[in-house]
Amino acid sequence: MQLELSVDRGSPVPLYFQLSQQLESAIERGVLTPGTLLGNEIELAARLGLSRPTVRQAIQSLVDKGLLVRRRGVGTQVVHSQVKRPLELSSLYDDLEAAGQRPATKVLVNTVVAVSAEVAAALGVAEDSEVHRLERLRFTHGEPMAHLCNYLPPGLLDLDTGQLEATGLYRLMRAAGITLHSARQTIGARSATATEAERLGEQTGAPLLTMQRVTFDDTGRAVEFGTHTYRPSRYSFEFQLLVRS
Amino acid sequence: MQLELSVDRGSPVPLYFQLSQQLESAIERGVLTPGTLLGNEIELAARLGLSRPTVRQAIQSLVDKGLLVRRRGVGTQVVHSQVKRPLELSSLYDDLEAAGQRPATKVLVNTVVAVSAEVAAALGVAEDSEVHRLERLRFTHGEPMAHLCNYLPPGLLDLDTGQLEATGLYRLMRAAGITLHSARQTIGARSATATEAERLGEQTGAPLLTMQRVTFDDTGRAVEFGTHTYRPSRYSFEFQLLVRS
DNA sequence: GTAGTCCGGTTGTCCGGACATACGAATTGA
């Protein structure tokens, strides 16, 4: 049997993208089982009425995602392992929502302050400028899970406390037309201070998972600097890595 | 002024790869400064005597690495931020060596044991099979930094204690012809038990950074399962993320 | 029986061209 594939030339969606999505969904649904040979590119192109470069572009995008492996002289086959999703720059709020965790947010601080030296260096703004300062508690199932402290350059975004409690910061930024590009982050651990413990419902000295992140948009401007602390009993970082070749 | 670019058609190295390497090195050396327009693809192709698809392939690879940004109707420009290296599946040993930290390893355990249920599930081997069990301490500057506990499926690799103390596990696996493909990992934190604290020179109850990882080769076989604990005062995970678009 | 060689099949690389689409700036109009 062969997979049902078809493309719609009337659609504004690129042909290679239509194809790669169909292949991806077939793999996800288990129609294309691990180890299956995809059949040669030439014949696949002929069957769909596409050119080989277009088919190759579709396949290549799935190879980049780690779903397929190509072997010269052999063929292209579905990768054998449980690749979920390679790591991407993600929003804690979105991650929790996708996991069905019903995140809730309480805004503790939402003001404009003069920058500290550390924040100025991280964001790349002048030492005498002002920045937005944001402090939030994130809950799941009514229990505190993380404390989020963020700084944003001035004039970038209107930060409405109501919106911040209803959704995540990244979503607000995207809605404001900011296209996120990359982030530099550090994950570590340390003991909770008394105030941190109080906030998160832990005991003083309890281990905390920490994350610092600077996020850049596509012009290279730093758009956010955050220092987060997580309760390790309720949260850990989980992700898939691919080997770059 | 224009960048000096040239390709060698006699070389077995693909043309697009020669070009992308030259561009990357130019960016790295600062010859191409952030924000610089790369000049249109057509003209670039003509100047090098290449076709546009070849030039595009070179540029695309750098876009994927996060070094360049394309804007339709505008051009391709060097990205503005301090992109170091996007996260890849890396070896602790190699990372430390690259940072000039002179890693040292002490092998505590190197035997074959019957699998536990947890390890069998992680590696995807039968419940009654045997696996290599490896326990190591990793030092920098004479101080313990991490405790590494690993399990490998049987018959995959000869594990020589001498070699393990001289280099890293991933290097040995690559040398044995295993091509690593992907890994699934979890980073968390917890308190040190008495024995863990003893091993790492910490106090009981001190916060530890933990990492669990299952690594797969390109056939989808699990080739390694590891449970690592790090001293947070001496180690943290640091990496660059790119937005998948 | 074993080693070396040949060959079919598949992906890798590269070409030259064509049209579509989006961005930005100059131009035009109110």
Added chain:
DNA sequence: TCAATTCGTATGTCCGGACAACCGGACTAC
């Protein structure tokens, strides 16, 4: 003066073809 339109230019998509490099199995020769 300001908004809408036009237009040049760059990337985005797609085509059809060509040859090279590599893998694996079959065949052959020793």
